[in-house]
Amino acid sequence: MCNSNVGTKSGSEDSSFNNLLLCALFICGDSMDIDYLTECVDLAIRASELDEVPVGALVVKNNKIIGRGYNKKESSNLCTRHAEVEAIEKANKSVGSWRLDNCVLYVTLEPCLMCCGAILESRIDKVVYLSKRTNVLYNSSDYINSILYDDAVDLKEKYLDILSDFFKKKR
Numbered sequence: 001m002c003n004s005n006v007g008t009k010s011g012s013e014d015s016s017f018n019n020l021l022l023c024a025l026f027i028c029g030d031s032m033d034i035d036y037l038t039e040c041v042d043l044a045i046r047a048s049e050l051d052e053v054p055v056g057a058l059v060v061k062n063n064k065i066i067g068r069g070y071n072k073k074e075s076s077n078l079c080t081r082h083a084e085v086e087a088i089e090k091a092n093k094s095v096g097s098w099r100l101d102n103c104v105l106y107v108t109l110e111p112c113l114m115c116c117g118a119i120l121e122s123r124i125d126k127v128v129y130l131s132k133r134t135n136v137l138y139n140s141s142d143y144i145n146s147i148l149y150d151d152a153v154d155l156k157e158k159y160l161d162i163l164s165d166f167f168k169k170k171r
């Protein structure tokens with residue numbers, strides 16, 4: 001009887017502690033999103049310096065970056081060298097598995113359909129992106145769990161400037 005009471009009490013304490021922990025993780029996760037997206041923009045700048053369309057991506061697991069990538073389509077002469085693919089491949093190597101369970105992919109630009117396929121294949125849980133593609137007839141969220149990050153107005157403006165500068169140079 002006594003034991004069962006103790007059990008119940010500690011059980012409820014456990015559950016409120018777990019709720020608190022979940023809350024803290026949620027808040028922490030949210031505030032980290034902008035840091036990860038800022039690093040994605042830095043990677044996109046590296047791509048533009050190499051005359052590549054500026055796109056940068058990261059894979060994060062348990063608040064640790066396990067893969068980074070930026071677009072290298074021109075320099076590699078490979079149509080598949082998108083930032084997301086490079087970040088996913090590096091993450092695969094880092095965990096020693098093709099499965100990227102419990103991972104989040106951050107990327108500057110909404111993923112293309114090829115990358116949506118790679119994201120599905122890798123079992124990545126969630127994608128957070130900074131800027132929506134405007135010239136396509138699909139929504140990535142129809143295929144993957146993707147979220148447009150809307151709380152970083154300055155960062156988004158900075159990225160859109162980088163993108164438009166790049167295409168102005170190309171014209």
Ligand SMILES: [Zn+2]
Nearest residue numbers: 082111112115
């Ligand atoms: Zn892509």
